Amino acid sequence: MAQQDGTADHANAPDRETGISGFRWNDFDAVLFDLDGVITPTAEIHEHAWGELFADFDYTEADYLAYIDGKPRYDGVRSFLASRGITLPDGDPTDPPGTGTVAALGNRKNTLFNDILVRDGIAPYPGSAATLDLLERLGVDSAIVSSSRNAVPVLRAAGLHDRFEVVVDGIVAGDAGLAGKPAPDGYLLGARLLGVEPNRTVVVEDAVSGVAAGAAGGFAVTIGVDRGAGHQTLLDHGATFVVDDLDQLLPST
Structure with missing residues (x-):
């Protein structure tokens, strides 16, 4: 675990650990990653699944980014249906797959x-895999904070399940009664489980709701990864800065 006294000994850290614009991962105690669209390109699978689900409602990629991306699944259903002026009963999480309720x-x-x-x-983004390797070498803790209830199966499919002792996913959040993103609750729980303070912790997100959660939680840095939301949009919703891929924050060779 990282130091808990709010300080870190970086004086002797080599320059090769510095990424673009002087950003240094080892200036922080921990990094909390969203999963879909940050570590793995599961957003593509999610979007494909949402597209099949809402094929009869003129669904587009813009709908995914505007109404669904980063939100818990049932919230995404409600949000998309509301955009079409449709209201359905919530139903129950045990409802069988169908069309009659949100669940x-x-x-x-x-x-x-x-x-x-x-x-x-699924395979992780190469830049994200390299970032995880770097954090492990630096001894910087990391965790997953995802709205998805499929985070563990995705991590297993990507060969990354053993890399994270802490995974706050949709199941954990639901059991704990946490509000979904853009509320910061999941990220705050992730920091608590790692034993680190938000003001010593980085959040990495690709979704508008996710960067808003990082900003709302008082985290030291909220990095936006632009997988389609747009640099300015992510900045407007709380990102400290935005990159196209995490490989931009890897040390130069």
Whole structure:
């Protein structure tokens, strides 16, 4: 675990650990990563599944970014339906996959997602994998904070499950009664479980709701990774700065 006294001994850190613009991962005690779109390109699988789910509603990629990206599944269903002027009863999480309730639609989307994940598999973004390797060498703790209830299966499929002792996913958040992003609750829990303070911790997000959560939680830095939301949009919603890929923050060779 990182030091808990609010200080860190970086005086002797070599310059090769410095990324672009002087940003240094080892100036912080921990890094909290979103999963989909940050560590793995699961956003593509999620979007495909959402597209199949809402195929009869003129669904587009813009809908995913505007109404769904980064939110808990049932919230995403509600948000998209509201954009079409549709209201359904919430139902119950035990509802079988279907179309009659928010829960049934969300459960149907989950079935579609897992079918695609099993069929096609997943690999981490190379820049993200290299960043995780760097953090391990530096001794900087890391955790996953994801709205997805599929975070553990995705990490297993990507060969990354053993890399994270702390995974705050949709299941953990639901059991704890935490509000979803853009509320900072999940990230604050992740920091607590790692034993670090938010003001010594970095959040890495690709979603508008996620960077807003990082900003709301008082974290030291909220890095936006632009996978389609747009640099200015992420900055406007709370990102400290934005990169196109985490490889931009790797030390130069």
